[in-house]
Amino acid sequence: MIGSIEDYSWEAIFHYVKNISLSAPALGRSKLLYDAVDSKTASGWSLKSLQLNSLTTDNTFLFVIQRADIIKKAIQLEVPSLNLQSSPAQLGTAIIQRWNEKIRSSQTAQNVINSYEGILLKNREGNEYVYCEYPLNPFDPNVFSWAWAIDKKTGGVGAGLQGIIAGKTQLVWYKNQKQLFRSRTIPAAAIRLRDEKTTL
Numbered sequence: 001m002i003g004s005i006e007d008y009s010w011e012a013i014f015h016y017v018k019n020i021s022l023s024a025p026a027l028g029r030s031k032l033l034y035d036a037v038d039s040k041t042a043s044g045w046s047l048k049s050l051q052l053n054s055l056t057t058d059n060t061f062l063f064v065i066q067r068a069d070i071i072k073k074a075i076q077l078e079v080p081s082l083n084l085q086s087s088p089a090q091l092g093t094a095i096i097q098r099w100n101e102k103i104r105s106s107q108t109a110q111n112v113i114n115s116y117e118g119i120l121l122k123n124r125e126g127n128e129y130v131y132c133e134y135p136l137n138p139f140d141p142n143v144f145s146w147a148w149a150i151d152k153k154t155g156g157v158g159a160g161l162q163g164i165i166a167g168k169t170q171l172v173w174y175k176n177q178k179q180l181f182r183s184r185t186i187p188a189a190a191i192r193l194r195d196e197k198t199t200l
Contacts, residue, residue: 010049011047014036015036020037020039032109033046033102033106033107034046034106034115042111042112043112043116044112044115045116045133046065047118047120050063051121051122051123051124053124055121055122055128055192057187058185059185060183060185061183062181065099066102068179068180069178070094071083072178074094088147088161089145089146091173092141092144092146092161092163093141095161095173095180096139096144097141099138099180103138104138115135116134116136117134117136117184119132119133126195127194128192129192129193129194130186130192131190131193144170145163145164145165146163147164148161148162159175160175161173161174170183171183
């Protein structure tokens with residue numbers, strides 16, 4: 001184990017464990033969704049690494065899954081009148097459409113059938129790690145309700161548009177940064193590793 005596992009280090013470890021080939025970092029980063037692909041099983045993983053304060057089971061966390069400038073892409077999304085004053089439902093539909101297109105186009109380009117999200121979580125001390133793996137499939141737009149968050153200071157509309165399923169926030173889109181965040185919960189089946197460091 002090393003002090004900080006992130007980005008290319010995490011991808012290299014993942015490829016080694018899965019026994020799949022890894023592209024050289026000098027070739028640059030791809031804008032496609034899957035950071036690791038096993039051509040033998042047509043499986044692909046979108047890999048993330050995050051630091052959290054708590055790694056307990058059932059802890060929920062948010063992380064960026066896409067830069068989603070849906071206003072700039074309004075014509076491409078075939079909703080040319082879309083703007084920040086559009087209804088939350090209209091904005092939410094465009095957000096889901098943009099993300100689903102990303103998944104489907106990457107699946108086609110990278111020959112992926114079995115789609116996953118692989119997230120390595122670590123604590124602040126860097127001695128405890130949790131690996132979570134989730135199925136990664138297009139969203140059903142019909143299961144979401146959308147509403148702007150409430151600004152705690154002003155009581156007015158906040159910057160984050162929340163996509164909610166069964167009363168729980170699953171997606172948050174920030175109109176300023178144009179970033180889409182996804183909510184995940186650490187499952188009981190997550191793989192846990194602890195690194196007891198020794199000084200030589």
